[in-house]
Amino acid sequence: MVRVEDMPVLDERKHKILMLLIQSYLETGEPVGSRTLSKLLEDNLSSATIRNEMSDLEEMGYIMSPHTSAGRIPSDMGYRFYVNEIMNESDKKCNEMQAFVIEKTEKMEKVLKQVVKTLAVNTNYATMITSPSTSGNRVKFIQLSAFDEKKLVALIVMDGNIVKNKVIELNEDLTQETILKLNLLLNTTLNGLSREQINLGVIAKMKEQSEGYQQIVSDVLDAVADAFNEDDDLEVYTSGATNLIKYPELAAPESAERLLMAFEDKQELKEFLEEAKEDLSDDGIKVYIGDESQVQSMQDCSVVTATYDLGNGMSGHIGIVGPKRMDYKSVLDSLKTIKSQLDSTFSGDKKKK
Amino acid sequence: MVRVEDMPVLDERKHKILMLLIQSYLETGEPVGSRTLSKLLEDNLSSATIRNEMSDLEEMGYIMSPHTSAGRIPSDMGYRFYVNEIMNESDKKCNEMQAFVIEKTEKMEKVLKQVVKTLAVNTNYATMITSPSTSGNRVKFIQLSAFDEKKLVALIVMDGNIVKNKVIELNEDLTQETILKLNLLLNTTLNGLSREQINLGVIAKMKEQSEGYQQIVSDVLDAVADAFNEDDDLEVYTSGATNLIKYPELAAPESAERLLMAFEDKQELKEFLEEAKEDLSDDGIKVYIGDESQVQSMQDCSVVTATYDLGNGMSGHIGIVGPKRMDYKSVLDSLKTIKSQLDSTFSGDKKKK
DNA sequence: GTTAGCACTCGTAGTTTAAGAGTGCTAACA
């Protein structure tokens, strides 16, 4: 793992050469030789001079040669250098963003799937997105309704207007009156309470007052717990995992398989995205190079993550996974665009599910 | 495409040799030579004799040689022959089925994901399952509740106890009385109606009686339409797609990529599974070999599909995709086991979502 | 500090070679 403090300072020429070398490698994926750089560089320096500089850069740890007689490729530290550089400058340019079209669908799920797919198609990398999670949610409204002889449906609305329902099967008929009473009890007791506030005391008190309908109360509580647990079964949607095997450096059978399996299983991705929120930079975008991501199967990849915020207390994470030589500039731009699109799409529209 | 009528009849010895050849190929994945078969066969026939028989079988179209000096491999017709054979006999044996454990979760979605994963792990092939769909559904119960100043939630219960809800935002406050009236109107008008029965006439009549709350009625109708449309966004859950690239005959870069992409996109799978229900055999299990599946990306695969039935009018489809030389016997057994497990798991438990 | 020149290294791609597996055919045998 590279620490920024450990990175040697570069004079102007080395800086230029390093950036050029990395750019060239990002484009071609081929090791870059001294002659290539010499031609790329506007100063007419001979390849021999460049060779000396490259030798220095290699010693410093910014670049390395895959074998003796190939050119040089960036090390993880080299990539880190490059990314740090463009993170600084990228705001200035803001090159013509492709506008992504997000159809305004009612279902959050569909929007997320669409976003993740759009991103994957546009970037040609693998993408992932978590469904938005609400923190510090509260119960807003509960209603029981009998819709069949021995069946109730419990409707639970949470603060973020998340609606949950649960079918409850009964052993006996309930009078309309009983249902009204239960509704009253449930609402007066639970409304406005957060997960933490619904403790054993509250539960005991409710059961006490429920006069023989403990089972129903307990079923409703299950459903309430479910609504709170929305976070726990946070979904991760992915797309374009197969894009990755197009990059030769990731196509090695074993590593490719592990990568694809990670995208199929999603558990690891979920954990990673959840952790990613811990160390946010100012704009919520962060780049993980190689082992920085701490995900075993992505040691040979870079991951760019962003946080999106739907405004009503709901936020989630987006990630783009590509080879280390991914086109960081365009990925950063894409993510920024998506971020703002998501924000605006839902600014006035708080529906969910 | 092979038609059973076109398959030449085989004498006993050819039958035995063909079955043996295919079994050997299924196990090893290597072309089978005459010497191998000679040793495998209990009758002491020389390889030369076998060669003659194989030559005949090749002429008939049951087997083919990948190149001159390799052994023979089954043709699609050969596989078809084999599958037809074991479909007949497999019921007799019923070898010790592995019991799959289906945890009884509340959410259908989780069950399906678990099933598809279990199957994939057990068979080492790729698996897919559609969520159960209900045909001929009707509206059973509708309820509007105000849970916030200007927000209603419409709760719709369908015949299969599928529950849908939709949040409706209002421009004005509604009195409790108005809501009761609307509830009455909605229930008296819509209850018991199927998708087809809710036509323009019914809608017009409702709007007429809704006295200025047309917007709400129309929103509710949207939600109802949604509930009916459950079928349209039938989900397909998949697992183990990466298993496929372990089989050399499928690992060729281009074809493997198409396969994996099919499993990522799922649209094609969905269509295939929906069509599969058209031509059911008696026990709901069907085997598609090669181009029989009509799915472009699976020309080199075999697909075994089964229908599962949850009893309350809900049914869906399972599919297992593997190389043509998949272990049909164990796949058929696994599917049968899962089928019965699914049936029994939900026999007394009609919850959904 | 820069550059030209040169020997050297190493990976890639193409060719050659040898080995092995399997076939088809022929002729002999029961």
Add this chain to the structure above:
DNA sequence: TGTTAGCACTCTTAAACTACGAGTGCTAAC
């Protein structure tokens, strides 16, 4: 007539060899 041994032939695969080109490091000269 069915079965078998034998043999020449084909074809794939892997290993060994070759030639080539790209790139380097070093030295010596500018």
